[in-house]
Structure formats: C-alpha cells, structure tokens
Amino acid sequence: xxxxxxxxxxxxxxxxxxxxxxxxxxxxxxxxxxxxxxxxxxxxxxxxxxxxxxxxxxxxxxxxxxxxxxxxxxxxxxxxxxxxxxxxxxxxxxxxxxxxxxxxxxxxxxxxxxxxx
Numbered sequence: 001x002x003x004x005x006x007x008x009x010x011x012x013x014x015x016x017x018x019x020x021x022x023x024x025x026x027x028x029x030x031x032x033x034x035x036x037x038x039x040x041x042x043x044x045x046x047x048x049x050x051x052x053x054x055x056x057x058x059x060x061x062x063x064x065x066x067x068x069x070x071x072x073x074x075x076x077x078x079x080x081x082x083x084x085x086x087x088x089x090x091x092x093x094x095x096x097x098x099x100x101x102x103x104x105x106x107x108x109x110x111x112x113x114x115x116x117x
Contacts, residue, residue, distance in 0.1 A: 054082070068092065
C-alpha cells in the first residue's frame with residue numbers, strides 16, 4: 001500500500017505541471033513570466049507584477065466563488081496558485097480578501113515609481 005502524498009509533494013506536482021504548461025504556452029508565442037517567489041531581491045517591476053497577480057487572482061476567486069479546498073480538505077489549484085507567488089494559501093473568503101487588498105496596496109505603492117496608473 002502506498003503512503004498518501006504530503007502537502008509539499010502535492011504542491012511540487014502542481015508547480016511542475018504549471019511550469020510545463022507555462023513553457024508550452026510560451027513556445028506557442030505566449031509571454032507568461034515565472035512567479036516572483038523571493039521579493040527581498042526583486043526589482044520594483046517584479047514586485048508590481050506580484051501585486052498585480054495577487055489582486056487579479058484573489059478578485060477572480062472571490063467573484064467566481066472558486067472552492068479553496070476539495071472534499072478531502074486539501075487546497076485546490078485555485079488556492080495553490082498563491083503559494084507559487086510566495087503568498088499564504090487562502091483558506092477562506094476573508095483570506096482571499098486580504099490577498100486582494102495586499103496586491104492592490106503593492107500596485108498602488110509601486111505604480112508611481114514605474115510610471116503606471
């Protein structure tokens with residue numbers, strides 16, 4: 001009998017599959033950048049991209065009522081996508097709202113430096 005995969009293993013599998021899809025999309029002419037995982041040495045543009053992602057995806061998950069856990073209580077891809085960007089995995093709608101607000105604040109703070117609206 002095989003032992004169940006740990007949460008770290010599940011995220012690693014999710015991350016690997018997502019990276020593969022991103023690479024395929026980019027080969028076909030897309031322009032998807034890898035997530036910003038370490039903000040300590042990141043440029044302002046990369047931090048802005050991270051904020052933009054957090055605000056967009058959290059808002060999308062809120063408006064579409066994406067489930068954040070499956071029947072087994074494990075995070076769904078809708079929740080795991082935030083871990084790829086070094087954000088906490090949301091457990092409920094309040095967590096999603098916090099991520100959305102955090103992303104909007106990052107964008108608002110960095111937009112003037114980058115000449116964005």
